[in-house]
Amino acid sequence: MPRRPPRGLPLLSPLLILAVWEGLARARLIDVRFFPAPTAILAAAWGTAQSGELWADLGISLERIGVGFVLGTLPAIVLGVLMGLIPLVRMTCMPVVSAIYPIPKSAILPLIMLIFGIGELAKWVFIAIGVFFPVLINAMVGVLTIDRIYMDVGRNYGARGLNFLLTIALPGALPVIFAGIKLGFGLALILVIIAEIVASRAGLGFLIWNAWQIFDVEKLYSGLIVIGILGYLSSEAIDALERVVVPWRPRA
Amino acid sequence: MTAELKICIRGLRKDFATRFGRVEALGSVDLDVREGELYVLVGPSGCGKSTLLRILAGLEGTTAGTVEIRRSGGRRAPTAMVFQEPSALPWLTVRSNVAYGLRMQGVEAARRDSIAARYIEKVGLARFAGAYPYQLSGGMKQRVSVARAFASDPEILLMDEPFGSLDELTRLALQDELLWLFEETHKTIVFVTHSIDEALTLGDRVAVMSPAPGRILSTIDVPFPRPRRVIALREDPEYGRHVARIWNLLGVGRERDAAPSA
Ligand SMILES: Nc1ncnc2c1ncn2[C@@H]1O[C@H](COP(=O)(O)OP(=O)(O)OP(=O)(O)O)[C@@H](O)[C@H]1O
Numbered sequence: 001m002p003r004r005p006p007r008g009l010p011l012l013s014p015l016l017i018l019a020v021w022e023g024l025a026r027a028r029l030i031d032v033r034f035f036p037a038p039t040a041i042l043a044a045a046w047g048t049a050q051s052g053e054l055w056a057d058l059g060i061s062l063e064r065i066g067v068g069f070v071l072g073t074l075p076a077i078v079l080g081v082l083m084g085l086i087p088l089v090r091m092t093c094m095p096v097v098s099a100i101y102p103i104p105k106s107a108i109l110p111l112i113m114l115i116f117g118i119g120e121l122a123k124w125v126f127i128a129i130g131v132f133f134p135v136l137i138n139a140m141v142g143v144l145t146i147d148r149i150y151m152d153v154g155r156n157y158g159a160r161g162l163n164f165l166l167t168i169a170l171p172g173a174l175p176v177i178f179a180g181i182k183l184g185f186g187l188a189l190i191l192v193i194i195a196e197i198v199a200s201r202a203g204l205g206f207l208i209w210n211a212w213q214i215f216d217v218e219k220l221y222s223g224l225i226v227i228g229i230l231g232y233l234s235s236e237a238i239d240a241l242e243r244v245v246v247p248w249r250p251r252a
Numbered sequence: 253m254t255a256e257l258k259i260c261i262r263g264l265r266k267d268f269a270t271r272f273g274r275v276e277a278l279g280s281v282d283l284d285v286r287e288g289e290l291y292v293l294v295g296p297s298g299c300g301k302s303t304l305l306r307i308l309a310g311l312e313g314t315t316a317g318t319v320e321i322r323r324s325g326g327r328r329a330p331t332a333m334v335f336q337e338p339s340a341l342p343w344l345t346v347r348s349n350v351a352y353g354l355r356m357q358g359v360e361a362a363r364r365d366s367i368a369a370r371y372i373e374k375v376g377l378a379r380f381a382g383a384y385p386y387q388l389s390g391g392m393k394q395r396v397s398v399a400r401a402f403a404s405d406p407e408i409l410l411m412d413e414p415f416g417s418l419d420e421l422t423r424l425a426l427q428d429e430l431l432w433l434f435e436e437t438h439k440t441i442v443f444v445t446h447s448i449d450e451a452l453t454l455g456d457r458v459a460v461m462s463p464a465p466g467r468i469l470s471t472i473d474v475p476f477p478r479p480r481r482v483i484a485l486r487e488d489p490e491y492g493r494h495v496a497r498i499w500n501l502l503g504v505g506r507e508r509d510a511a512p513s514a
Pocket residue numbers: 268269270275276277296297298299300301302303304336464
């Protein structure tokens with residue numbers, strides 16, 4: 001049997017990089033105006049955390065992601081499952097989806113601000129649209145790839161309409177839907193930062209943009225670190241949610 | 253013995269349109285199944301047995317002919333199928349899988365749980381009631397499908413080689429369980445199998461089908477009294493005679509007999 005690698009192993013390479021970085025910065029072998037020492041960044045992050053600035057920006061970004069995410073995901077699941085189940089719905093919606101999906105979402109931000117103004121609503125809609133498409137397409141594909149035998153079981157045992165949707169189509173597609181949700185969440189993170197850089201006086205995007213404008217490089221890095229941690233924690237949270245909602249999948 | 257007819261099929265034909273052209277799966281099938289009998293279909297692979305069951309289950313249309321199922325009314329489902337492939341729903345526990353048909357019929361939760369528990373017990377899965385299908389062996393999954401079909405209490409049970417993929421030991425055990433269940437409930441069952449032994453062990457009548465496009469060549473009455481026990485049956489001298497008779501109908505050994513001697 002292969003030996004299990006020790007538990008701390010995944011931490012090793014990042015720690016090594018940080019240590020080398022710190023050494024190089026202290027020895028002035030790299031330009032600290034661009035690459036300040038990790039300890040200096042940590043100190044700056046601690047400062048923004050203490051002043052409450054970091055938490056306020058984090059909270060605002062989280063709220064935007066959360067609202068936009070729910071606003072995009074729920075209709076995407078409903079419509080996607082229906083598109084998977086009903087050929088007529090699929091054939092009606094697919095051309096529109098194929099036409100809009102490839103447009104980079106950042107390109108539609110001006111249009112959204114034109115329609116919805118520069119307030120919170122515009123940001124929610126922007127994020128929702130970004131999340132909508134990957135979840136929609138995965139929900140549809142998820143239903144289309146359900147093994148025919150399970151469809152037959154549903155039909156033979158008398159599942160019709162909403163019953164069929166809730167007991168066969170939705171659970172059958174759920175693992176693929178979750179893959180779409182993960183894609184969508186990554187996109188939501190990107191979009192919230194873009195929206196906050198372009199049109200906001202608050203949020204993590206604003207924090208790093210503002211840090212650049214006043215050339216506060218340590219603060220800029222601490223913003224990036226927080227975004228990195230946020231991305232990591234939220235993907236862990238989605239995995240945990242998946243384990244609860246999809247308990248029937250064998251796991252490694 | 254003139255029990256009422258439950259299923260009445262006349263001149264049933266079924267073609268499939270495929271990329272390779274038209275495939276004739278069933279060529280004019282006539283058959284009658286009586287209320288409360290265990291009717292077995294045997295025939296070579298590809299002769300249309302699954303197609304016939306799928307038509308009875310309402311999962312497939314017909315090309316020609318009539319298929320009549322005499323319903324007794326009420327909200328019982330007309331059919332419940334044990335599919336040839338593994339078909340326990342992966343997202344439901346054993347308990348919910350077995351209760352699935354009842355849930356779709358709108359039976360209230362407490363009642364369907366107690367019915368499901370009874371059939372889970374009967375197929376020997378009580379310890380696994382809370383498990384998901386991925387945690388079960390192939391034979392256990394198949395037992396879930398059998399329990400689900402019985403629990404949903406349909407007018408007709410359709411069983412498509414339910415034990416075909418199992419090892420001999422599990423197969424014998426499940427045949428025995430099926431005999432218990434059948435002799436207790438006397439449901440109408442249409443049972444498809446490749447195995448002549450299985451057909452004679454379980455059936456009241458055995459219909460032998462031709463190679464594709466399938467037709468019914470002949471229907472044999474199986475005389476063994478019930479209740480039957482799987483092993484004891486094989487010692488009956490009549491048993492061997494019936495095996496030979498079905499073999500002949502299926503044409504086993506015919507090619508060799510007809511071959512020119514060297
Ligand atoms: N959905 C389908 N589309 C096209 N052809 C089909 C379809 N289903 C079945 N057939 C064809 O119909 C014929 C009968 O198939 P069927 O599955 O009923 O055979 P079977 O008697 O159950 O065989 P086996 O004993 O191997 O399970 C085969 O030639 C098969 O290729």
